[in-house]
Amino acid sequence: MADRTSGGTVARDLRIGVDVGGTNTDAVVLSAKGEVLARTKQATSADVTSGLHAALTAVLDQLGDDVRRVGRVMLGTTHATNAILERRGLGKVAAIRLGGPATTSVPPAQSWPADLSAAITARTAVLPGGHYVDGRPISKLDPGALRAVLADVAEEADAIALTSVFSPAFADQELEAAEIARDELGDAVPISMSHEIGTLGLLERENATILNAALYRVISAVWDGLQHTLAERGLDVTTYFAQNDGTLMAIDYAVRYPVLTIGSGPANSIRGAAFLSGLTDAIIADVGGTSTDFGVLYAGFPRESSAGVEIGGVRTNFRMPDILALALGGGTVIGPDGSVGPQSVGYRITEKALTFGGDTPTMTDAGALVGRGAPAGSPIPERLRGALGSAVETADQMLADAVDRMTLGKTDQPLVAVGGGSFLIPDALAGVAEVIRPAHGDIANAVGAAIAMVSGTIETIIPAGEGRREAIAEASGVAGRRAVQAGADPAGVEVVEITEVPMSYLPEPALRLRVKAAGPLGNL
Amino acid sequence: MTLDDVPALARGCAILGTGGGGDVETGTLTAVRAIDEYGEVPLIPLSEVPDDSLVLPLSGIGAPTVAHEMLMSGEEPLLIRDEVERTLGRPVAAVMACEIGGSNGVGPVGWAARLGLPLVDADGMGRAFPEVQMVSMYVAGRPVNLVVLADVQGNVTTVRPIDGLWSERISRAVCVASGASALMADYVLTGAQARGAVIEGTVTKALAIGHAMKDGADPLGALCATLDASVLITGKVIDVERRTGGGFVRGSLVIDGTGEDRGRLLRVEIQNENLIALEDGRPRACVPDLITVVDAQTAGAISTESLRYGQRVAVLSWPCDPIWRTERGLATAGPRAFGYDIDYTPVEELNHG
Secondary structure, eight states: OOOGGGSSOOOOOEEEEEEEOSSEEEEEEEOTTOOEEEEEEEEOOTTSHHHHHHHHHHHHHHHGGGGGGEEEEEEEEOHHHHHHHHTOSOOOEEEEEEEETTTTTSOTTTTSOHHHHHHHEEEEEEEEOOBOTTSOBSSOOOHHHHHHHHHHHTTTOSEEEEEETTTTTOOHHHHHHHHHHHHHHOTTSOEEEGGGTBOSOHHHHHHHHHHHHHTHHHHHHHHHHHHHHHHHTTOOOEEEEEOTTSEEEEHHHHHHOGGGGTTHHHHHHHHHHHHHHTOSSEEEEEEOSSOEEEEEEETTEEOBOSSOEEETTEEEOBOOBOOEEESOOTTEEEOTTSOEEEEEOGGGHHHHBGGGTOSBOBHHHHHHHTTOSSOOSSOOOHHHHHHHHHHHHHHHHHHHHHHHHHHTTOOOOOEEEESTTGGGSOSSOTTOSOEEOOTTGGGHHHHHHHTOEEEEEEEEEEESSTTHHHHHHHHHHHHHHHHHHTTBOGGGOEEEEEEEEEOSSOSSOEEEEEEEEEEOBOOO | OOTTHHHHHHHHHHHHTTTOSOOHHHHHHHHHHHHHHHOOOOEEOGGGSOTTSEEEEEEEEEOHHHHHHSOOOSOHHHHHHHHHHHHHOSOEEEEEESOOSTHHHHHHHHHHHHHTOOEEEEESSSSOOSSTTOSHHHHTTOOOOOEEEEOTTOOEEEEOOSSHHHHHHHHHHHHHHTTSEEEEEESOEEHHHHTTTSEETHHHHHHHHHHHHHHSSOHHHHHHHHHTOEEEEEEEEEEEEEEEETTEEEEEEEEEEOGGGTTOEEEEEEESEEEEEEETTEEEEETTSEEEEEETTTOOBOOGGGOOTTOEEEEEEEOOOGGGGSHHHHHHHSGGGGTOOOOOOOHHHHHOO
């Protein structure tokens, strides 16, 4: 697209990736060819916005006149996670479940920590509706009852969470109820539908949907901060949020589904590491100050976790990258006996670690002793050398065990080491074919955000025998259309994952099917 | 039974589920909710049930995936109790778990609370089994003269099967019509009929297991001591194979020994529950004795569905109730009942010389 404001035609071929982490806000500018043109690492601010502003300003300043070539900004953030953990800025939600007379034995949000529930739930209701496993309705939707609940909560609720029994397979009642809610409350009240958020397992999916509704304002605030900085620089760019599976959401979608940003940090690391190393299948180790996150890159995307994820004491089941977190990082404290962690000096490493003249033996010191990372700045006392040496052996064993768990025993895969503490990973590790340390690995998460594709997924129940092929083809079509709706170039959309899980104790053999399609963003 | 007992009971039931029996989480939430709303549940020994009053054995029937999505209405226990009292013309004195293993071990606490009835400290399995007739009442030869099912809509179905096998077949069909999930009472017994036909003390046992795991610094040691269990192997899961057949998830699991068990391999055959543990082709334990895979650190039970490569586990086995070691008990739930061509040998003989 031409840039008409400058009077000439300027290619808008640059992308900015930003990752707002708990400690650092990283930003990177990539060219169309994937070269790093500018980069920065800034401290994350308490309000998120000023750190975001500082990081964006830093890379934009590095670009000079090329700023006009920026066409897209991709943002990854763990801000939503922190908002839940700290119960900060959360909205009040009316949680409405469609399933009556079934499901009334456990009301919505029953198992939540009391303070989180008090912070979030304005009202819960179980109304007639939902489907059986075979698609028949349990009850017809009762528009009158729904309108009555909506009218009752109109004053108090900032957002609505809708969950219907078996909606991942049969979404029509959630869609119908959302229509009614929009009609009753107007477009200003956001509506979260569970079938777009979680998988089978009613309470976990409902929990994720309520959290999602509560996060609406939080993610809007981040977006406003981003928009403000871009407007200040006179930039007219398209913005996206990174989500848990390493793909992007258009802003209007992200604002409706903020909970899907919760796992975007690790997902971006994995995707960024893949891009920087040029690999599509590998183990990724993101080493920070306090921990190392292991993930698996499979066919270019993070492998997803099959188990549920607990967030702020609430069980959920939406798609998250399969991450194994090890309490081992650059700031991990070494005991006098050579024991490793789990305590860490964290961001105070530059004052605490021995090599920086401090008094606390850390993994960074142990690394320096054996020639990993920078040589020690201050001499390491003789009496601690034995402990640090054995700590390295212990740490290497911990790393090898983690690799073994993540690779499922396949020993031929390369390992990509990224993050500020990646020097701690030895060049040779049991079960690893080769250790790769790509340039710019310390900002892999921002790179991952910048290069992300867009995706669409569908989960449904299909017959295991006759009709299986047709059902998979149909689901693949839906997943592809969802990717295009999210902004993918229709010509580049491919099915990247098909998962079939047999269901037990059913009269007709049936499968749970999940299909994911993804593609690059269309041209500007 | 108080609110505080429910999590301990759930941990114990997960252990007694021997890998199956369904996720205890939803049952726990239901039980907590019901106690909160209707009050605590007295736990009574079978001896306190009058001879001519009824014991109501309850269990969920259906696909776990469905039960996890389409939760019960909560009214099902009332519908079943009313139907049973109407049909048999006697009062129901107490609720009992048909199956103490897994979700069906926790659920009865909530169902009893809803009914305002005590819970009998007993069940029909002492563990989890996949089929309706695999209960001690069947082994003891008690007639299954009444089966009542209730579903989320309030439909109540009364079945008068001629035996336990027909009970399984017809109940399963009714359950399918109800959307693959229902609550069921079967082997409704008078106090007199229940004596000698149920496995007593199993709720107390599940509670003791749950408390032992939680309280000590060495959860695995505490668990083994409570169960008097043998540790068959401690090691790492190196292979998990699953396939569906006949409505069940079948498969096997291979554990590679670590530490003192280095160099040994143990294979566990699975059909919803853990059925047989084999080493070098020889059984180390088999049904109806109990085989449970637990996390080596926390001693928490790992269900067959959540087994994964790389998990550090211990495999425990301990003796079943003597009723399962009778000729009819082994015919019902011994290795051959599950299609394995091996003779049953008690776990303590296989592992003590």
